[in-house]
Amino acid sequence: MYIDPHIHMVSRTTDDYQRMALAGCVAITEPAFWAGYDRSSPQGFHDYFRQLTDTEPKRAAQYGIRHHTWLCINPKEAEDPVFAREVIALIPNFLACESVLGIGEIGLNKNSRNELEILEAHLDLAAKHNLMVLVHTPHLEDKLKGTRLIMDAIRNQGRLDPGRVLIDHVEEHTVGMVLERGFWAGMTLYPDTKCTPQRAVDIFEMHGTERLWINSAGDWGQSDPLAVPKAQLEMRARGHCESNIRKVSFENPLAFLSQSGRFKIS
Amino acid sequence: MASAPVLLSKRALIDRSYLEHRARLLDVASFLDRVERAGGEGADDFRMRAFHACCALLIDGKPDRTQRILELLSDHTREPIAHAHTKSATGAVPPTSAGAR
Numbered sequence: 001m002y003i004d005p006h007i008h009m010v011s012r013t014t015d016d017y018q019r020m021a022l023a024g025c026v027a028i029t030e031p032a033f034w035a036g037y038d039r040s041s042p043q044g045f046h047d048y049f050r051q052l053t054d055t056e057p058k059r060a061a062q063y064g065i066r067h068h069t070w071l072c073i074n075p076k077e078a079e080d081p082v083f084a085r086e087v088i089a090l091i092p093n094f095l096a097c098e099s100v101l102g103i104g105e106i107g108l109n110k111n112s113r114n115e116l117e118i119l120e121a122h123l124d125l126a127a128k129h130n131l132m133v134l135v136h137t138p139h140l141e142d143k144l145k146g147t148r149l150i151m152d153a154i155r156n157q158g159r160l161d162p163g164r165v166l167i168d169h170v171e172e173h174t175v176g177m178v179l180e181r182g183f184w185a186g187m188t189l190y191p192d193t194k195c196t197p198q199r200a201v202d203i204f205e206m207h208g209t210e211r212l213w214i215n216s217a218g219d220w221g222q223s224d225p226l227a228v229p230k231a232q233l234e235m236r237a238r239g240h241c242e243s244n245i246r247k248v249s250f251e252n253p254l255a256f257l258s259q260s261g262r263f264k265i266s
Numbered sequence: 267m268a269s270a271p272v273l274l275s276k277r278a279l280i281d282r283s284y285l286e287h288r289a290r291l292l293d294v295a296s297f298l299d300r301v302e303r304a305g306g307e308g309a310d311d312f313r314m315r316a317f318h319a320c321c322a323l324l325i326d327g328k329p330d331r332t333q334r335i336l337e338l339l340s341d342h343t344r345e346p347i348a349h350a351h352t353k354s355a356t357g358a359v360p361p362t363s364a365g366a367r
Contacts, residue, residue: 113348141358
């Protein structure tokens with residue numbers, strides 16, 4: 001049994017839901033993200049938020065998987081602050097939906113001033129509504145700097161408990177600083193970028209299993225919706241006990257997400 | 267923070283994963299050969315300079331190779347940039363950036 005706490009099912013086929021259910025997935029959370037192109041209007045985001053809060057939960061339920069979501073405008077579309085603020089203004093209309101856990105995946109992409117301004121606007125919205133936060137950290141060469149800037153922005157804002165914020169896509173050079181500051185940390189299992197299952201298990205061995213989870217972040221790019229059960233297999237093959245495997249792939253996401261008061265498993 | 271030990275022995279890890287990583291090592295070698303054989307521009311590409319520097323870290327005999335390679339490939343500046351002119355990352359710090367190590 002496992003939870004995939006970060007996966008973009010709008011980009012996946014229904015067959016993937018079936019395969020995930022067969023592999024033991026009981027619940028997922030789906031953050032709002034970049035569709036691979038820039039939306040031309042805030043109305044495009046309105047429709048996307050409807051897909052996340054209405055369509056996907058029904059599709060997942062066909063396979064006994066409970067679907068939850070996080071809403072935001074992602075950092076790749078945050079370079080136009082006026083546009084981004086129009087999208088942020090739509091989010092409160094969806095907060096009454098029981099499957100909305102919080103704001104995410106917010107963060108930075110190229111670590112620009114405009115991206116930072118919109119990150120801060122999202123953090124204000126989360127604090128105002130007492131919402132949890134799921135953070136995207138930048139890719140490749142931008143990750144180290146972006147992770148520092150994001151954690152500083154949350155600290156400077158001062159109204160969000162780090163224990164209710166998960167900083168995702170950590171790797172070997174960022175996981176330590178994230179955990180030291182009291183945040184939860186997520187490892188994304190990707191074939192070419194971010195972590196492989198093997199490296200994720202290395203990180204568990206080096207940093208322990210507290211406040212850490214694994215996710216597939218499966219989307220429209222090279223990714224694997226079965227990455228979490230594959231990491232479970234890797235842990236098993238390397239001699240990890242079943243209680244540790246269950247902790248990182250089920251109990252930890254359950255503990256973090258349950259703080260929302262809305263997270264349920266089937 | 268308590269960390270879990272590596273549960274398999276050195277020999278068991280090698281037995282389990284040597285062939286897989288031997289293949290990956292050959293992939294790296296053949297990639298370097300392929301780039302060298304190819305024509306056109308790119309002999310001084312900043313990504314390949316970074317790649318060669320990373321290869322040196324693999325055999326320096328010191329621990330935490332993965333973390334040190336990721337740090338070598340990271341932008342170390344602290345201030346936000348004025349504007350994002352692209353959405354993409356390259357995997358190494360471009361020479362136009364002040365953040366290269």
